[in-house]
Amino acid sequence: MKDYQLMILGTTDVHAHISLYDYFLETAQETNGLILAGSKIREIQEKNAEENIATVVLDNGDILQGSLIADYAADKRPEMHPMIQMMNAIGYDAMTLGNHEFNYGLDYLRTTMSKANFPVVNCNVKTMDGNYLFQPYTIIEKTFDDGATVKVGVTGVVPEQIMMWDDKWLRDNVQVEDMYTAAKACAAELRSLCDVVICLCHTGFDPSASNEPGLENQVHLLASISDIDAIIFGHTHQLFPSEDVTADYGRIHHTYAVQPASFASHLGKIELNLKRTAAGFEIKSGHSEVIELKDKTTIDDTLVELNEETHQAIFSYINKKIGETPRFIDSFFSQLAPSMAVELVARSGKHAYIKKYGETKQLISTSAPLKAGRDGANDYVMVPRGDVTIKDAISIYRFPNKLTAVEVNGRILKEWLEWSASAFNCYDDEYLLKDNQSIAPGFPSYNMDIFYELDYLIDLNEEARYNHAGIQVSDSERIKELSFEGRTVDDNDVFTVLTNDYRVNFTPFLKDFPAVVEDTDVRETVIDYIKEEGTDFSPIWPFRFTEEGVYRMKTSAHAQHVINHYPAKIISELADNFIAVEVNTKERI
Numbered sequence: 001m002k003d004y005q006l007m008i009l010g011t012t013d014v015h016a017h018i019s020l021y022d023y024f025l026e027t028a029q030e031t032n033g034l035i036l037a038g039s040k041i042r043e044i045q046e047k048n049a050e051e052n053i054a055t056v057v058l059d060n061g062d063i064l065q066g067s068l069i070a071d072y073a074a075d076k077r078p079e080m081h082p083m084i085q086m087m088n089a090i091g092y093d094a095m096t097l098g099n100h101e102f103n104y105g106l107d108y109l110r111t112t113m114s115k116a117n118f119p120v121v122n123c124n125v126k127t128m129d130g131n132y133l134f135q136p137y138t139i140i141e142k143t144f145d146d147g148a149t150v151k152v153g154v155t156g157v158v159p160e161q162i163m164m165w166d167d168k169w170l171r172d173n174v175q176v177e178d179m180y181t182a183a184k185a186c187a188a189e190l191r192s193l194c195d196v197v198i199c200l201c202h203t204g205f206d207p208s209a210s211n212e213p214g215l216e217n218q219v220h221l222l223a224s225i226s227d228i229d230a231i232i233f234g235h236t237h238q239l240f241p242s243e244d245v246t247a248d249y250g251r252i253h254h255t256y257a258v259q260p261a262s263f264a265s266h267l268g269k270i271e272l273n274l275k276r277t278a279a280g281f282e283i284k285s286g287h288s289e290v291i292e293l294k295d296k297t298t299i300d301d302t303l304v305e306l307n308e309e310t311h312q313a314i315f316s317y318i319n320k321k322i323g324e325t326p327r328f329i330d331s332f333f334s335q336l337a338p339s340m341a342v343e344l345v346a347r348s349g350k351h352a353y354i355k356k357y358g359e360t361k362q363l364i365s366t367s368a369p370l371k372a373g374r375d376g377a378n379d380y381v382m383v384p385r386g387d388v389t390i391k392d393a394i395s396i397y398r399f400p401n402k403l404t405a406v407e408v409n410g411r412i413l414k415e416w417l418e419w420s421a422s423a424f425n426c427y428d429d430e431y432l433l434k435d436n437q438s439i440a441p442g443f444p445s446y447n448m449d450i451f452y453e454l455d456y457l458i459d460l461n462e463e464a465r466y467n468h469a470g471i472q473v474s475d476s477e478r479i480k481e482l483s484f485e486g487r488t489v490d491d492n493d494v495f496t497v498l499t500n501d502y503r504v505n506f507t508p509f510l511k512d513f514p515a516v517v518e519d520t521d522v523r524e525t526v527i528d529y530i531k532e533e534g535t536d537f538s539p540i541w542p543f544r545f546t547e548e549g550v551y552r553m554k555t556s557a558h559a560q561h562v563i564n565h566y567p568a569k570i571i572s573e574l575a576d577n578f579i580a581v582e583v584n585t586k587e588r589i
Contacts, residue, residue: 004273006056011037016066023318059096064101068317095156155199165506180213205259323387324388329341336583337541340535347533388530410491422468454543
């Protein structure tokens with residue numbers, strides 16, 4: 001009996017990384033970007049066509065936010081979004097929505113996606129009248145040399161937490177169903193119509209999570225749906241399968257699955273061997289793997305040429321001067337030592353708030369180390385001495401968030417601090433900081449708020465009170481001697497805390513507190529502050545450890561250029577251009 005082969009190629013969390021150029025480092029690169037992934041896709045497509053292998057090319061969402069190209073497109077609104085232009089040229093068969101597709105509102109999303117030459121599918125987001133926001137699924141037909149046609153059904157889901165993360169755009173406009181519930185119903189329908197069912201899951205794999213509905217990361221549940229044959233997943237920017245996470249033929253339960261990291265640095269590949277039957281095709285066997293694209297891809301010059309107009313437009317967009325800095329602004333040690341990059345955001349928000357409302361009693365400004373290596377050794381703020389540009393402001397604050405003021409009492413404030421302190425391991429662990437990952441056991445640096453008007457101790461003899469997602473996991477208490485302006489904070493004290501809309505909407509213990517959302521982008525406050533106040537200040541550090549000493553952390557090898565300005569020394573080189581360093585916290589205060 002003749003064998004048939006179907007290959008599924010997938011990208012996820014590209015975040016509008018297209019060019020073979022790092023605009024922050026101002027250097028050419030071939031480690032990520034849709035030109036790189038598209039070149040490999042075209043190469044594989046051509047080879048598969050010669051060998052009579054059917055190829056389906058899919059994207060798992062998060063294409064519209066997260067890079068300078070994305071910011072440029074959202075601001076300048078070119079006739080066609082650069083990502084859609086490139087995906088059309090590569091020949092994608094379908095994509096689903098990621099959570100960041102909603103960051104700029106529904107009108108922008110609909111207009112952008114209307115230019116795609118491929119279907120956009122999602123089965124768990126509907127308008128308030130019950131209609132799907134985009135089509136729930138598509139059926140892709142691929143014909144083999146002998147005329148036999150395999151039908152591939154594709155659907156997709158996104159975390160229902162988008163209703164919190166983009167509340168300002170989505171409230172009263174859409175409703176979101178639990179991913180598992182929606183995918184199970186849609187897959188059952190597709191099973192009756194197709195030979196192969198694929199679910200594009202913009203959610204991560206967290207095997208330690210519960211089986212309750214509504215989880216942000218629930219691939220472990222989605223993969224158990226019997227009618228789903230293959231999954232491309234993402235959201236957490238990890239690899240699956242990987243050296244750290246192996247699986248039987250790349251499967252989770254019975255389902256072939258792949259997660260190709262982010263920024264188009266990798267390509268997901270699922271190979272399915274099919275058997276033709278009287279009813280169509282069925283899967284005999286399969287295999288999933290991730291292809292690292294660096295040093296393994298011949299660049300397609302036509303894709304480079306297609307991107308050239310956008311590439312040149314970016315330089316004009318990002319190089320506008322907004323100020324000057326007398327010192328290097330970085331975030332290499334921002335979770336263990338004072339950081340201008342982090343404090344600048346807090347100062348900017350406070351400056352903007354006071355300009356509008358005047359001085360406010362018991363006002364607290366916060367900021368978090370947004371760029372601290374989650375997406376690689378280049379994922380740090382690196383602004384050299386001299387001119388400060390729009391590009392630098394985007395590096396300092398990378399998300400399209402709004403400035404937000406929330407009133408909390410002392411008890412809730414302490415819980416907020418406990419969550420931030422959960423970014424740390426205990427004193428006796430090898431590294432003082434948990435891995436910068438958005439799934440357990442990691443803790444993303446962007447959830448570690450620093451509270452600049454407070455003074456507090458952190459006791460790392462205690463276990464973490466919260467997990468990475470703000471869910472309480474123990475009754476421990478790390479926060480000690482909490483004070484504001486020299487006075488001990490009481491449970492009934494009321495504070496106005498400046499943060500961003502993402503933090504207020506996402507954090508479980510903040511959801512019951514009224515928030516005032518300013519119609520001001522956080523990044524705009526950063527730009528205005530640099531223009532009006534400059535960057536000539538000495539950053540402070542509001543908390544201490546109960547046991548100050550020398551502790552080890554990971555950071556980028558780029559940190560060697562500024563390490564002499566910190567109480568730190570390099571211990572060893574690590575993989576992927578990271579280094580291990582020791583920081584003497586006694587000397588940072």
